Amino acid sequence: MAIKISIIMLTYNRARYLPMAIDSVFSQSFSDWELIVVDGGSTDDTENLIKNYQDKDSRIVYIRKDKVLGISKCRNVGLNLAKGEYIAVLDSDDIWCDKEKLAKQLDFLxxxxDCFLVGGGVIVIDEHGVEKSRYLHAITDEEIKKQILLRNQFAHSAVLYRRDKAQAVGGYALDVKIGEEYDLWLRMGRFGTFYNLKDYVVNYRIHNQGACVVDRLGGALDTLKIIKKYRHNYPNYFLAWIKAILRMGYYLWLKFTDRFRF
Structure with a gap:
């Protein structure tokens, strides 16, 4: 029987969290899936951990890339290897908290x-799994497209999308260091519709160390480039541009004050 859903999981030195992520896949009521784990060259126990899972279940595919490829290239490795008609993404430190996530999203598609991508609600947790906040994005295609330049309306680990539609627009962008999925959504949305379930489907983990100011500044710059690229495809470009400029200014200020901190 053909595989229906391919789950792409990128990982790098996340052996501490991997079992929780993988176990949440096994907990799904929908079972016609493959899990493609793309390892960016982990130096912890990740490889042995994955191979132990492989010994128990043939649906797990492990790809190790010792050469640093970058996030977008690694995601495209998974996308190009995928056999499923639909793609789900689960980052290796996140957890699917709804056992019906795949079933409900597949049923909707x-x-x-006409729908190319469906997401869902997010529960933000800390390193220890303690809930910090939760949020729902816009639900309907019309609402999503009104807001998507102002803010990405899909958490990556919450989505299910059509593989052929993602590949038709070129997969994950290689010219974006941060926000590669955001760029993909905006390309897909030009040709199909979006939807978000009203259910909370993923525990999204944040880490205390966070991103450094330089990384955040780079992310803000990438966001500015992305929204400018799609300014003719979605509304509220001017507001989104102002928001991105203010964010860049804030991170520049942080960088400046950090430089002269005693």
């Missing part, structure tokens, strides 16, 4: 052929 099967009933709505």
């Amino acid at each position: 099967l009933k709505n052929s």
Whole structure:
């Protein structure tokens, strides 16, 4: 029987969290899936951990890339290896908290052929799994597209999308260091519709160390480039541009004050 859903999981030195992520895949009520783990050259026990899972279940595919490829290239490795008609993403430190996530999202896509991508609600947790906040994005295609330049309306680990539609627009962008999935959504949205479930489907983990100011500044610059690229495809470009400029200014200020801190 053909595989219906391919789950792409990128990992790098996340052996501490991997079992929780993988176990949440096994907990899904929908079982016609493959899990493609793309390892960016972990130096911890990640490889042995994955191979132990492989010994128990043939649906797990492990790809190790010792050469640093970058996030987008690694995601495209998984996308190009995928056999499933639909793609789900689960980062290795996140957890699917709804056992019906895949089943509900697949059901929606099967009933709505014009929809290319469906997401869901997010529960933010800390390093210890303690809930910090939760949020729902816009629900309908119209609402999502009104807001998507202002803010990415899909958490990556919360989505299910059509593989052929993602590949038709070129997969994950290689010219974006941060926000590669955001760029992909905006390309897909030009040709199909979006939807977000009203259910919370993923525990998204944040880490205390966070991103450094330089990384955040780079991310803000990438966001500015992305929204400028799609300014003719979605509304509220001017507001989104102002928001991105203010964010860049804030991170520049942080960088400046950090430089002269005693």
